[in-house]
Amino acid sequence: xxxxxxxxxxxxxxxxxxxxxxxxxxxxxxxxxxxxxxxxxxxxxxxxxxxxxxxxxxxxxxxxxxxxxxxxxxxxxxxxxxxxxxxxxxxxxxxxxxxxxxxxxxxxxxxxxxxxxxxxxxxxxxxxxxxxxxxxxxxxxxxxxxxxxxxxxxxxxxxxxxxxxxxxxxxxxxxxxxxxxxxxxxxxxxxxxxxxxxxxxxxxxxxxxxxxxxxxxxxxxxxxxxx
Amino acid sequence: xxxxxxxxxxxxxxxxxxxxxxxxxxxxxxxxxxxxxxxxxxxxxxxxxxxxxxxxxxxxxxxxxxxxxxxxxxxxxxxxxxxxxxxxxxxxxxxxxxxxxxxxxxxxxxxxxxxxxxxxxxxxxxxxxxxxxxxxxxxxxxxxxxxxxxxxxxxxxxxxxxxxxxxxxxxxxxxxxxxxxxxxxxxxxxxxxxxxxxxxxxxxxxxxxxxxxxxxxxxxxxxxxxxxxxxxxxxxxxxxxxxxxxxxxxxxxxxxxxxxxxxxxxxxxxxxxxxxxxxxxxxxxxxxxxxxxxxxxxxxxxxxxxxxxxxxxxxxxxxxxxxxxxxxxxxxxxxxxxxxxxxxxxxxxxxxxxxxxxxxxxxxxxxxxxxxxxxxxxxxxxxxxxxxxxxxxxxxxxxxxxxxxxxxxxxxxxxxxxxxxxxxxxxxxxxxxxxxxxxxxxxxxxxxxxxxxxxxxxxxxxxxxxxxxxxxxxxxxxxxxxxxxxxxxxxxxxxxxxxxxxxxxxxxxxxxxxxxxxxxxxxxxxxxxxxxxxxxxxxxxxxxxxxxxxxxxxxxxxxxxxxxxxxxxxxxxxxxxxxxxxxxxxxxxxxxxxxxxxxxxxxxxxxxxxxxxxxxxxxxxxxxxxxxxxxxxxxxxxxxxxxxxxxxxxxxxxxxxxxxxxxxxxxxxxxxxxxxxxxxxxxxxxxxxxxxxxxxxxxxxxxxxxxxxxxxxxxxxxxxxxxxxxxxxx
Numbered sequence: 001x002x003x004x005x006x007x008x009x010x011x012x013x014x015x016x017x018x019x020x021x022x023x024x025x026x027x028x029x030x031x032x033x034x035x036x037x038x039x040x041x042x043x044x045x046x047x048x049x050x051x052x053x054x055x056x057x058x059x060x061x062x063x064x065x066x067x068x069x070x071x072x073x074x075x076x077x078x079x080x081x082x083x084x085x086x087x088x089x090x091x092x093x094x095x096x097x098x099x100x101x102x103x104x105x106x107x108x109x110x111x112x113x114x115x116x117x118x119x120x121x122x123x124x125x126x127x128x129x130x131x132x133x134x135x136x137x138x139x140x141x142x143x144x145x146x147x148x149x150x151x152x153x154x155x156x157x158x159x160x161x162x163x164x165x166x167x168x169x170x171x172x173x174x175x176x177x178x179x180x181x182x183x184x185x186x187x188x189x190x191x192x193x194x195x196x197x198x199x200x201x202x203x204x205x206x207x208x209x210x211x212x213x214x215x216x217x218x219x220x221x222x223x224x225x226x227x
Numbered sequence: 228x229x230x231x232x233x234x235x236x237x238x239x240x241x242x243x244x245x246x247x248x249x250x251x252x253x254x255x256x257x258x259x260x261x262x263x264x265x266x267x268x269x270x271x272x273x274x275x276x277x278x279x280x281x282x283x284x285x286x287x288x289x290x291x292x293x294x295x296x297x298x299x300x301x302x303x304x305x306x307x308x309x310x311x312x313x314x315x316x317x318x319x320x321x322x323x324x325x326x327x328x329x330x331x332x333x334x335x336x337x338x339x340x341x342x343x344x345x346x347x348x349x350x351x352x353x354x355x356x357x358x359x360x361x362x363x364x365x366x367x368x369x370x371x372x373x374x375x376x377x378x379x380x381x382x383x384x385x386x387x388x389x390x391x392x393x394x395x396x397x398x399x400x401x402x403x404x405x406x407x408x409x410x411x412x413x414x415x416x417x418x419x420x421x422x423x424x425x426x427x428x429x430x431x432x433x434x435x436x437x438x439x440x441x442x443x444x445x446x447x448x449x450x451x452x453x454x455x456x457x458x459x460x461x462x463x464x465x466x467x468x469x470x471x472x473x474x475x476x477x478x479x480x481x482x483x484x485x486x487x488x489x490x491x492x493x494x495x496x497x498x499x500x501x502x503x504x505x506x507x508x509x510x511x512x513x514x515x516x517x518x519x520x521x522x523x524x525x526x527x528x529x530x531x532x533x534x535x536x537x538x539x540x541x542x543x544x545x546x547x548x549x550x551x552x553x554x555x556x557x558x559x560x561x562x563x564x565x566x567x568x569x570x571x572x573x574x575x576x577x578x579x580x581x582x583x584x585x586x587x588x589x590x591x592x593x594x595x596x597x598x599x600x601x602x603x604x605x606x607x608x609x610x611x612x613x614x615x616x617x618x619x620x621x622x623x624x625x626x627x628x629x630x631x632x633x634x635x636x637x638x639x640x641x642x643x644x645x646x647x648x649x650x651x652x653x654x655x656x657x658x659x660x661x662x663x664x665x666x667x668x669x670x671x672x673x674x675x676x677x678x679x680x681x682x683x684x685x686x687x688x689x690x691x692x693x694x695x696x697x698x699x700x701x702x703x704x705x706x707x708x709x710x711x712x713x714x715x716x717x718x719x720x721x722x723x724x725x726x727x728x729x730x731x732x733x734x735x736x737x738x739x740x741x742x743x744x745x746x747x748x749x750x751x752x753x754x755x756x757x758x759x760x761x762x763x764x765x766x767x768x769x770x771x772x773x774x775x776x777x778x779x780x781x782x783x784x785x786x787x788x789x790x791x792x793x794x795x796x797x798x799x800x801x802x803x804x805x806x807x808x809x810x811x812x813x814x815x816x817x818x819x820x821x822x823x824x825x826x827x828x829x830x831x832x833x834x835x836x837x838x839x840x841x842x843x844x845x846x847x848x849x850x851x852x853x854x855x856x857x858x859x860x861x862x863x864x865x866x867x868x869x870x871x872x873x874x875x876x877x878x879x880x881x882x883x884x885x886x887x888x889x890x891x892x893x894x895x896x897x898x899x900x901x902x903x904x905x906x907x908x909x910x911x912x913x914x915x916x917x918x919x920x921x922x923x924x925x926x927x928x929x930x931x932x933x934x935x936x937x938x939x940x941x942x943x944x945x946x947x948x949x950x951x952x953x954x955x956x957x
Contacts, residue, residue, distance in 0.1 A: 009559065015652075016652040054467075109377075111649060209781060
């Protein structure tokens, strides 16, 4: 399986993602934002970080990068595109996934483990995964997902919500919402479910010595689904 | 502008210093030259009051590759790997503008580390604020924490440990000390010593603006009521540019183009160019019209004194200019050839085709002033006798809850959750433990680091306090299973012109020196911050020690939370019942006098090394060192983190229960061991003459003392966690 990680100026989880993808069997290539061509890929990842310093608006400048036109074309033709954290912010700026990401409700950067409930398994990202709840790690300042009521209706009608913040038993309640996201949304698909944007970092949860191992479940499952 | 004695004094120079400048130059300096002298000769850059004493610190050791004098210290961690690290203060600017002050402190220290070719792998910080009730404290705390996070998070470097304290002596002068560790290959370390004639001098990074002019001079004076007017001397940080600068520099360093490199920190272009020339015993010629400027019509004076951030000065090999420019173009950074090295041994500056400065380098460096300031010795205070009737009414659980909720002991989770501590995917011990630990990427090795200070002990008796803080650093590293290698120190004091403050400095340095010499824990880098003083009120002496240690196999790392029910808990190190200057004495008894706990270096080393041996033999399940709040506070924290209880039986001692549990005697650790290993552990401890007490056994969810007093761990956890959350939420 071939994967591609895009590096924007200010990306800082690109290496971590490269390490994780390779660990679970992807042949990964790093691609510079100013390049025009995407290499042949089964998965394209927009990594976390602070592309263009998050100046102007998180993800907005990166969404206009040269490489992004190729990524948008790739996604439109059904290619798998995963945006993590800043990558999610870039995805919403391109319009590949609906909604926006606002500043966290408590106006503070937040770095900690959270639980998320998988809300849809009819997609290549979560199909066949045994767990209902995963322990993931978040680290962001602007992860407060928001959309209009009309958008929300469409999102829900199409089962586009990927994961919601919850407790370890999968209970989705306000008190387990770390950033104020509408409906505790932590990750969202496009209509066709080949594009996934999410705030949590599975690449930081890939061995027992780190924050946990549920990231390993995610990547193992993903590569198997792509085979 | 005509330069005279008054202008020099306005620049922070003393009258005799100005006379010396005129004598060295054999003429009156022009305004640019005066600015350069004032920047190089201020306390912050010249160490004129501290040099004499710093020389006495032990700086050598088998593992030391580079000691003080470079951008940062470097230690050997085997397999051609080395760790570059340093701590630095950004106290004065952080008080004036907390967000930018703290942010640029973090930015500055990271630059010091990657200037040497190392990729930063961990940040730490030690921050100190006034009384929580003081009207400025909350905003300063918020601003500093946001600033540290804002810069470090954007750079993608995890903040893995730190320390936050509150004391009214910081009401008018907060402390912000930032530390960075970087990883480099031993044969790819870069230094700031220029070499070779006619080599191009390159400016890269951000453009030069009018921010931070005289920042270093501002940090070399006490505060008064007009301090708010100093805001323009605070630099403004841009972590995004620094991230690009980091990647661009590392990319250029992968080749062989660089002869010398130096970041532009305090006193900007002035100190960076002069340091490179001085170390290389060369001259440097700069055309200031070539310096990329952010603002129009900047004068030579402003260009030389600006402390705009995210800039570097590089001496390149001839013919590598194009190659280097390509890299900086790729990262969208300014690149300009601004001068060359010369044999004149002078710093020669040109602007609009006129020579605007012409100063022999040695006048600025070797001939800079050095003072043997007057200082006063601090006598060891007399011990207090605790009267039985003063403590009779105290209930141990109530006291424990109060201590756990004390601002200096309580959980700082609300702070460190705002720092990205997991980026780079190698953080295996997060903040909140005894030390932060990161793996050396792609290897079995891990690096532990902690930062400590004990201002109260240093204030009561600087010599003992200086020793104690080095020992505490040593203990914190051992507590996570790391072998301590070396330290960096950030020495925060009041005015050196005050005999008491200078005495505190001299004796703290002496204490640090004695302990680091005895423990083979040399000082490889550091920084001095004097004038942490508002009018006549100085801070408590606060040397912060950043310790670094190595864990050969990261799977042997130890954490502090209790692991398993029925395991045994023991205390190693002797408890004498030293209450003076303890948190118990100061906050419960309101007794602020008396000596700090005595430091016995032999015991400290012996206890630590013996424990490390037992950890290597897999006999230890968890460890926490005993510090503020004594044994019971340490045990309570292990219970809270492990969500387990403990059944304690106080050993039969002559001292009473409160003294036993709250004393702050040094050299002690709490250990968790498996029952079946008890004999082995006891034998090793006895053989090595390490005193130990059996304390109790791990249980489900209550702290139970001598079968009469108990409290649930949930209740203790609430006391421990709620103070800061409540404070910061309101």
